[in-house]
Amino acid sequence: MKQLTILFAAIMGLTACQKDFLDLKPLSQPNVDNFYKTANDFGNAVNGAYDALQSSNQYGGDYNTIVEARGDNILDNDPSSGSGLRYNIDRFIEPTTNSVLRDTWGSLYTGINRCNLILDKIDAVNMDATLKARYKGEAQFIRALSYFNLVRLWGKVPLVLTAGTTTEARSYTRNEVADIYAAIEKDLTAAAAGLPATYTGADVGRATSGAAKGMLGKVYVTEKKYDLAAAVLKDVVNGTTYQLLPNVGDVFLVTNKNNAELLFSVKFKKGGLLGEGHGSWFGTSIGDPVEPSLRAAYSAGDKRLPLSVMIPVPTSINAVPRKFYDELSATSDVGNDFPVLRFADVLLLYAEALNGVGYQATGDAFTALNRVRTRAGVANYTAAQLPTKEAFQTAVIRERRLELALESDRWFDLIRTGTAVDAIKVTGITMPAYRVYYPIPQSEIDVYNNKTIFPQNDGY
Template structure:
């Protein structure tokens, strides 16, 4: 039984709405003069340990779910399929501080922060008999969930308001941006404190809650983003040395119902089919599959990143790459992550995206069909075909593969290249049953390893919401993002090999300002103390 199924069966599902009402009511104490009939009141809440549990449970709603997918489409590896979508303007560099994507990302993150702050400010009010270790665990969960939001805000916006406690409206209109270092210092401290009070694992109804390892894994991620490589390597190594995690043996099944709660998962957002659902199938599937929306689609830039089965990049003359048959003899993760021409689809049909194929998925057949001829395969489980907008498939937010790659990258940047670095990379490349690439030897130098681990992060973690942060911290976005978007290679009616070019303007990335998003204009209008990022 997963965590969310337990919540629903306990009748606690509606509590998240009650908590949000409490947070709003906390802004104006006059609202408490009458006891409401449609929400929870502070007059009757925060009385028992059960109340603390309910409040802690509600915090999980603010974890990202399907929201992780849009960010990859703002990089070189994916594309916003419909040109009129709000994210398309970010691709084209024509967005500004009024973008709803920026505002929604900012406001949802601070909603999660606000909920955690409210919990931490009130959990001490619990009266009567209480299990102090359990209360400490709830506090640890809240700290981790709050730090998760700050990690996201930091890489997107830079220094942001560091809010550690509930604010009045007046206080909220006066906050200022903290220095980015202060944000990362806070994240580090919070995750270290949380890890000390969290269990190493859960069983039964509590599977899906934050563990000590999730806290340390997020710390490794945050430290890597901050360039604190020694700290990142240390946190990742602690997880590796625990021997509690391993790569799931079949990459093909990793993002399906069959692999839920497996030993590779450190943190996920759990869902419950037809009750607490996500709509990834509807969002990403090819158009022919129950009107899949193809909202974000892979690019040729990504598919070209996958090595050949010989372990060489496709530009190497000895790689065996065939430009007329680009998917032949390639890293198996290419075909396991992306729908390619000839692949079986969930409904039993064959994926035929070529413009001259005459199918619903043909490039140009409709504005919804993929404009690159590629579709994302991760999380497209045929079990969701009948009801694509009500999937119960869990979405992974942190998995062991990332920990291994974080460790390897941090050690490479430190110049501390030893057998453990090669082992971490080679586990990714060669330990799964269905992914067998040549192992990397100790003859590879630091710069070659740097490029290798970056390529491994790109292909291993594609469509998992991490690549935007990567190309920002690597400072490669200005090189890889700008230009046309290309897709499949197909044979036209004259037998010529043609590369699809997505019907869009060229992407733009201005290094002078696009490495940070602007602070949403609505926030600056409310609080002029929030100084805008450079050149916006």
């Protein structure tokens, strides 16, 4: 009995301290309560923000559908797979419940939230001022890029610039497009100031001040603020950091990542089980997805034409466009980087901006446009061929299609120039005019359930 009493007492003691017994902290996952405290934490958080861009719902895959197949460069010919989820987007018949759109919307805001958390919390932490400015600039760049994609895909969207609780989020509304652009401009302007011009070693690939300026120029061109665009792009065009590679095909080689033409890429690595690769972009075994009209648009000898030709992937039944060719890893993924902004794009934007400010028969606009053409091995444009502002603008947009084919640019060009309906008609598909914006995901409409503060886009 005495022993029993001792045992009893021991067990009582074991469980007496109930607070400690029940207050178990996660042992294998850090949590928000003990994070965002040191410079190292913010380094990890910034990497985590870049990671959002890698998502298969963004540059990792879905932009191929919602920004490229939607346009007139790619035809999705597979009504069977995923019950026609992607096919429907290509054919302008996607319902508001389309999960590709829902997931892309969600992924963009996931990235924005990661940036907001960094920007909310970093000012209170003591660290090296240059590093702090860089972290902030990177977060601002990623946030601006995400909003730029959101506003072009959906128009009015909630503009969230500080991390809120899920309860606060229920009162967000759809902000005006102009306000969203203002925030993007502000972020990119600040990023251009805070980011370094270049990186070395394992930091290569982070957003640079040049990338921020180039992106800002693209935003301005989209807004038709040509004078501002020309000014900011001029810095990049005249700088020495970025240049055209002599051979256009070299820009995309997986063996030539981080080359001098690339202002900003979303980076991938195949073969890991940590999910840093992606599936073959535009890879298919059921025929050629490239629209005949794209191929027809190239003149003979254009060095860019072979980049949109499908070539077989060894050991696979799939073929992919040469531009995004990579051999499969053991885990069947590939590791192409996604060229978000490159120097050829900047030149074309610069040409467009200058022409937007005022047509000049000779000058930098023609020079910029023709630099791209020369590199492609096709004849320069002359003022005789493009005698007006309108003709020049049309030529730039056409050149953008040829140069930036499959790089998730075409659809944005079509909608910002108001030419989408006509261009889509050429492919034999009818595009209802209201579908320049995608439907707000039905799940989002349902969450707010308030037609006043959160209406659906027109037409849907």
